[in-house]
Amino acid sequence: MTDSRKKVAFICVHNSCRSQIAEALGNHLMGERFECYSAGTTVMPQINQDAVRIMREMYGIDMEKNGQHSKRIDEIPKPDIVISMGCDVGCPFVGRPFDDNWGLQDPTGQDDVAFKQIIKEIEAHILDLS
Numbered sequence: 841m842t843d844s845r846k847k848v849a850f851i852c853v854h855n856s857c858r859s860q861i862a863e864a865l866g867n868h869l870m871g872e873r874f875e876c877y878s879a880g881t882t883v884m885p886q887i888n889q890d891a892v893r894i895m896r897e898m899y900g901i902d903m904e905k906n907g908q909h910s911k912r913i914d915e916i917p918k919p920d921i922v923i924s925m926g927c928d929v930g931c932p933f934v935g936r937p938f939d940d941n942w943g944l945q946d947p948t949g950q951d952d953v954a955f956k957q958i959i960k961e962i963e964a965h966i967l968d969l970s
């Protein structure tokens with residue numbers, strides 16, 4: 841039996857924060873409908889540790905334990921849907937136009953309130969995926 845779920849790729853330059861949150865929430869909330877991935881054009885040594893901590897606190901999701909890590913677009917399966925997290929730092933080229941740009945600010949270096957706000961925005965966008 842083949843997997844009929846659509847593959848969704850969440851893209852941001854460093855693949856360390858917003859896109860990682862979207863991958864985790866997408867698989868957690870919509871895993872029966874979508875196979876979610878994240879990627880960027882450059883990789884970081886680890887996922888943003890504030891994002892890891894807050895996702896664990898808010899949803900019980902341990903992104904690193906679940907095997908998430910910073911990766912490039914060529915390291916994930918070919919997506920059916922490609923979503924940019926926001927181009928405030930310059931959208932990477934992924935070989936095709938984006939299906940949507942969520943225009944989210946990067947919370948890196950900000951307080952927990954800013955992280956939680958972005959996480960809730962990502963959750964709302966994911967629940968709107970059809």
